[in-house]
Amino acid sequence: MRARVRWGIVGTGGIARRTVGDLQLCDTVELVGICSRDKDRADQFASEHSIPFASADFDAFCASGQVDAVYVGIPHGLHFDYAARALRAGVHVVCEKPLTMTSAEAEELHRLSRENGAFLMEAMWMKFTPAFRAVTEILGSGTIGEPRLIQAGAGFPVPPDGPARYWVAELGGGALYDLGVYTIALAHAVLGTPDQVIAVGKMRDDGVDEQVAYTLRYDSGAVAQLTNSLTAFIPPGGWIGGTRGSITVGEPLFAPRSLRVVTGQPPAPPTVEELDFDQEGAGYVPMFRAASEAILRGDVEHPIHPVSATVAVLQILERVRAELVEARDRAGTGGQLGALSRPGP
Numbered sequence: 199m200r201a202r203v204r205w206g207i208v209g210t211g212g213i214a215r216r217t218v219g220d221l222q223l224c225d226t227v228e229l230v231g232i233c234s235r236d237k238d239r240a241d242q243f244a245s246e247h248s249i250p251f252a253s254a255d256f257d258a259f260c261a262s263g264q265v266d267a268v269y270v271g272i273p274h275g276l277h278f279d280y281a282a283r284a285l286r287a288g289v290h291v292v293c294e295k296p297l298t299m300t301s302a303e304a305e306e307l308h309r310l311s312r313e314n315g316a317f318l319m320e321a322m323w324m325k326f327t328p329a330f331r332a333v334t335e336i337l338g339s340g341t342i343g344e345p346r347l348i349q350a351g352a353g354f355p356v357p358p359d360g361p362a363r364y365w366v367a368e369l370g371g372g373a374l375y376d377l378g379v380y381t382i383a384l385a386h387a388v389l390g391t392p393d394q395v396i397a398v399g400k401m402r403d404d405g406v407d408e409q410v411a412y413t414l415r416y417d418s419g420a421v422a423q424l425t426n427s428l429t430a431f432i433p434p435g436g437w438i439g440g441t442r443g444s445i446t447v448g449e450p451l452f453a454p455r456s457l458r459v460v461t462g463q464p465p466a467p468p469t470v471e472e473l474d475f476d477q478e479g480a481g482y483v484p485m486f487r488a489a490s491e492a493i494l495r496g497d498v499e500h501p502i503h504p505v506s507a508t509v510a511v512l513q514i515l516e517r518v519r520a521e522l523v524e525a526r527d528r529a530g531t532g533g534q535l536g537a538l539s540r541p542g543p
């Protein structure tokens with residue numbers, strides 16, 4: 199058995215540059231390849247980061263026998279095609295979020311992963327951070343009782359002429375695809391699949407949502423209130439309220455480095471515990487290490503973020519989007535009205 203997985207990065211853009219150093223920090227990773235649409239860009243990236251194999255042909259890259267696993271860092275609308283081609287070639291895949299544009303596509307990738315014995319995981323780095331692992335442990339220990347309420351958000355304004363992937367529908371534009379995956383993943387990890395979804399926001403005619411506030415309601419009475427925006431700042435954080443206490447997740451939600459745990463029944467004064475966590479590299483190291491270890495074990499998915507969780511999150515995201523589309527179409531005003539609103543007389 200190899201001691202290291204031979205990884206190749208796909209794409210030479212923003213996320214590739216943020217994660218390349220973290221891949222090189224993992225002792226179970228050997229970063230051997232970079233694939234771009236453009237050979238000069240691949241060569242440049244390879245020389246900047248001492249990567250031996252540069253390619254501008256993705257299928258040849260996967261068939262080369264030099265790369266065991268690819269990390270797909272290209273706009274979301276292209277994920278399904280690239281991940282499917284890698285899996286069919288028997289190459290393991292960690293693909294940026296969201297894994298695909300639809301839950302049906304994620305299910306198809308899951309099938310291809312099992313059929314070809316290749317590992318598949320969405321790059322949900324948040325769930326692998328020490329702070330998020332601690333949230334899971336605190337919830338499991340019952341310290342804050344039963345979780346009943348979650349509030350979380352993430353947003354930042356992207357100019358209309360900003361990077362195309364935010365605003366072009368075919369590339370996966372919209373606040374939900376870019377940021378909702380995190381807030382929904384948090385709610386799903388704590389509360390599971392909701393019984394009701396209510397959403398208000400702005401969905402453009404081309405299917406790109408500018409911003410959205412949504413409520414996930416559970417028959418148990420639990421509720422998650424979530425917000426995402428590409429037109430306004432929303433502090434990227436959140437909290438979980440339980441029957442005996444609360445956990446506030448430090449910003450940024452995607453890679454928290456602190457937690458505030460408050461417990462105690464009034465009128466007794468609350469007990470406040472501040473927890474701080476170290477970050478390895480830029481925060482992606484625990485995810486890449488976990489994926490590599492799973493691949494070396496011969497696993498085709500990871501228990502911390504199995505493909506079923508990706509599918510479940512995408513199904514919730516689709517329900518939120520459907521609410522916005524319905525409100526837009528009912529109002530006929532570009533989606534200004536909320537899902538539960540009715541046009542006036």
Ligand SMILES: NC(=O)c1ccc[n+]([C@@H]2O[C@H](COP(=O)([O-])OP(=O)(O)OC[C@H]3O[C@@H](n4cnc5c(N)ncnc54)[C@H](OP(=O)(O)O)[C@@H]3O)[C@@H](O)[C@H]2O)c1
Pocket residue numbers: 208209210211212213214233234235236239240271272273274276294295296321323361362363376452
């Ligand atoms: N986890 C995180 O913290 C985080 C942060 C930012 C983004 N992301 C995710 O990473 C992904 C990429 O985001 P990004 O900001 O890196 O995007 P980006 O810079 O716009 O694009 C990344 C690269 O994708 C390749 N690409 C662009 N258009 C393509 C096309 N039509 N066909 C094939 N390749 C194409 C390009 O590489 P070449 O020119 O070399 O082919 C480009 O440099 C997204 O899914 C996003 O959600 C994650």
